[in-house]
Amino acid sequence: MTISVLGGGQLGRMMALAAYRLGERVVLLDPNPESCGGHVAPLVVGRWQDPAPLAELSRRGDIVTFEFENVPDEAARFLADRVAVAPPPQALTTAQDRLLEKQLFTELGIPTPPYRPASSLAELRTAAAEVGLPAVVKTRRFGYDGKGQHVVRSADDVDAAWLALGAAELLIESFVPFDQEVSAIAARAHNGEVARYPLVENSHRGGILRTSRPLSATDPLAPQAAEYIDKVLGHLDYVGVLTLEFFVVGGQLLVNEMAPRVHNSGHYSIDGAETSQFENHVRAILDLPLGSTETMLHCVMLNCIGGMPSNAALCALPGTKIHAYGKRGSPGRKVGHVTVVASTAAELQARLPAVQALVDAASDG
Amino acid sequence: MTISVLGGGQLGRMMALAAYRLGERVVLLDPNPESCGGHVAPLVVGRWQDPAPLAELSRRGDIVTFEFENVPDEAARFLADRVAVAPPPQALTTAQDRLLEKQLFTELGIPTPPYRPASSLAELRTAAAEVGLPAVVKTRRFGYDGKGQHVVRSADDVDAAWLALGAAELLIESFVPFDQEVSAIAARAHNGEVARYPLVENSHRGGILRTSRPLSATDPLAPQAAEYIDKVLGHLDYVGVLTLEFFVVGGQLLVNEMAPRVHNSGHYSIDGAETSQFENHVRAILDLPLGSTETMLHCVMLNCIGGMPSNAALCALPGTKIHAYGKRGSPGRKVGHVTVVASTAAELQARLPAVQALVDAASDG
Numbered sequence: 001m002t003i004s005v006l007g008g009g010q011l012g013r014m015m016a017l018a019a020y021r022l023g024e025r026v027v028l029l030d031p032n033p034e035s036c037g038g039h040v041a042p043l044v045v046g047r048w049q050d051p052a053p054l055a056e057l058s059r060r061g062d063i064v065t066f067e068f069e070n071v072p073d074e075a076a077r078f079l080a081d082r083v084a085v086a087p088p089p090q091a092l093t094t095a096q097d098r099l100l101e102k103q104l105f106t107e108l109g110i111p112t113p114p115y116r117p118a119s120s121l122a123e124l125r126t127a128a129a130e131v132g133l134p135a136v137v138k139t140r141r142f143g144y145d146g147k148g149q150h151v152v153r154s155a156d157d158v159d160a161a162w163l164a165l166g167a168a169e170l171l172i173e174s175f176v177p178f179d180q181e182v183s184a185i186a187a188r189a190h191n192g193e194v195a196r197y198p199l200v201e202n203s204h205r206g207g208i209l210r211t212s213r214p215l216s217a218t219d220p221l222a223p224q225a226a227e228y229i230d231k232v233l234g235h236l237d238y239v240g241v242l243t244l245e246f247f248v249v250g251g252q253l254l255v256n257e258m259a260p261r262v263h264n265s266g267h268y269s270i271d272g273a274e275t276s277q278f279e280n281h282v283r284a285i286l287d288l289p290l291g292s293t294e295t296m297l298h299c300v301m302l303n304c305i306g307g308m309p310s311n312a313a314l315c316a317l318p319g320t321k322i323h324a325y326g327k328r329g330s331p332g333r334k335v336g337h338v339t340v341v342a343s344t345a346a347e348l349q350a351r352l353p354a355v356q357a358l359v360d361a362a363s364d365g
Numbered sequence: 366m367t368i369s370v371l372g373g374g375q376l377g378r379m380m381a382l383a384a385y386r387l388g389e390r391v392v393l394l395d396p397n398p399e400s401c402g403g404h405v406a407p408l409v410v411g412r413w414q415d416p417a418p419l420a421e422l423s424r425r426g427d428i429v430t431f432e433f434e435n436v437p438d439e440a441a442r443f444l445a446d447r448v449a450v451a452p453p454p455q456a457l458t459t460a461q462d463r464l465l466e467k468q469l470f471t472e473l474g475i476p477t478p479p480y481r482p483a484s485s486l487a488e489l490r491t492a493a494a495e496v497g498l499p500a501v502v503k504t505r506r507f508g509y510d511g512k513g514q515h516v517v518r519s520a521d522d523v524d525a526a527w528l529a530l531g532a533a534e535l536l537i538e539s540f541v542p543f544d545q546e547v548s549a550i551a552a553r554a555h556n557g558e559v560a561r562y563p564l565v566e567n568s569h570r571g572g573i574l575r576t577s578r579p580l581s582a583t584d585p586l587a588p589q590a591a592e593y594i595d596k597v598l599g600h601l602d603y604v605g606v607l608t609l610e611f612f613v614v615g616g617q618l619l620v621n622e623m624a625p626r627v628h629n630s631g632h633y634s635i636d637g638a639e640t641s642q643f644e645n646h647v648r649a650i651l652d653l654p655l656g657s658t659e660t661m662l663h664c665v666m667l668n669c670i671g672g673m674p675s676n677a678a679l680c681a682l683p684g685t686k687i688h689a690y691g692k693r694g695s696p697g698r699k700v701g702h703v704t705v706v707a708s709t710a711a712e713l714q715a716r717l718p719a720v721q722a723l724v725d726a727a728s729d730g
Contacts, residue, residue, distance in 0.1 A: 015385075023690060040405065248725055283680055290680075292684075325388060
């Protein structure tokens, strides 16, 4: 089988490496000829909007998937008329618009921070008064890693946000003083079977994920998260891996956003789980039984943002699983991650500071 | 960095997958355009004897290595005049000739079964009388997976072996009624540092490896094996991964043969060890610090010979790490392996029979 992937970044790269273990082949599509996925798999260079590369992808692949939610949903629908596509294009449509996404959560009874849409400055001012300050103003479309977001603390900030975000279709939501950020990752198979990873505790800096650590499968928040992600997966008749990001406030989950794909916070699973999120995504879309999501090793994932420590430095430290994406460093760019693994929690804690120090010294922000 | 690999089979394929984690690039050379390594890395199709593809490999790679010991050592020397090559070409020269290999072991004081060379039928008869029957007659060159071998139990068998093996340069060695077969795998760095994997217990059928299981790092045979492999590595000023295969007879090691490369019996390390043999090979040749060879999960590797169970069947069983090489099945052909992993020895024993049954049903022999 050949899997065609829309997107040739690191997620496509790691998806290809998982598919290879199963003996499958992969072809990637990306407008950037330097895409790091192209170092490990054939890369078709083309724009999402052009039918020619899409047709080539549908011809070369037995199934099409994506690694990037800002692929135009029209591209996914164009492909869905020609070849099997998973996850369903509707998941892209929903995830690409923060308003549709929030409305879906509301419809499914999944609590979110209070939010309002706004398409004019007047609407934004009214909405700000309704949700209360501080709040976060976000563009409805094309935001990721903190881009397209503006924190507002005063009426003046509201006007500034309107200008800063380009007077686009916006959403304003109440700023939540959260205790913790966690993500729920699950794979859903064609037959509706769901494999849920344990909740992952995340920490961000500069709007970008820095550290992820899988929690216990019996974490008290796990049943609530399972209920919520099952609702989204079922509603979308989803096939593949989906991620929900949550704020934890007073022991309750408030959903922040969804990603209809494998997720940075699940990278620990490559080295730490019985089945990685990438393999379970591949299994799901190929209609194979899903694998156990159990955590087998104590582990923490550290993102390398802007730059990466040298392999020589990382290789000298025990328990470091290096994932260098082969990308050139530049400010804010995810160039790799390192998962620190150990057989015991104490060993992990002993190993972590040295790796963290290396990663911090090489990263920006 | 780009690593050029002589050989595009599954060992080159898995070497590429290890190099990708470190952000490195790979190019393979193989005469077979269908080589399974070519599914995951750029493949130059060409004969080892032709200077043009070798020159291309030296141009495209920062360092050249090999995954296959029957690459002509002249090819390795041609490359060594142009680019860094590791392991040293002398290791190929030695490993390609069973007589040179045995002579090296003898010179280094590493016990082997009694052996004699023979280049005529008369010599073979005399040699058979000297080493005693039963014995194994082997071609000096180009043997692997039991090919080029003939067991002799009587004087008539000696004449038959001479004819069956094509009247070539031969070696006859005493047939050893061994208690166990084990292999020692170690990586040696440019600075002489050695990382030794625990001994692996192997079982063969039809001359082909079927099952490998890492032993405890404190196995009573480990110090003897370490002494022997260190001698070979040091003598050859070796860089990269090297394997020695041993017979265990009465609690003593008798060396059978060496492979100047990553080895089938080390495949468990991809899923079971802190650092896989493939990554340690890449680390060694790139002059990076070697990684821990500690076994982190209980595991057994099962080879798939001739055919492989379906992914659907394997994915349904817990703890199965699938490695399908993307090769078509044919008798005697290694088409993949499965490593069964578990957190405890008891869990591994519980998981193993179902996977073993699937693999046996799909394999030949």
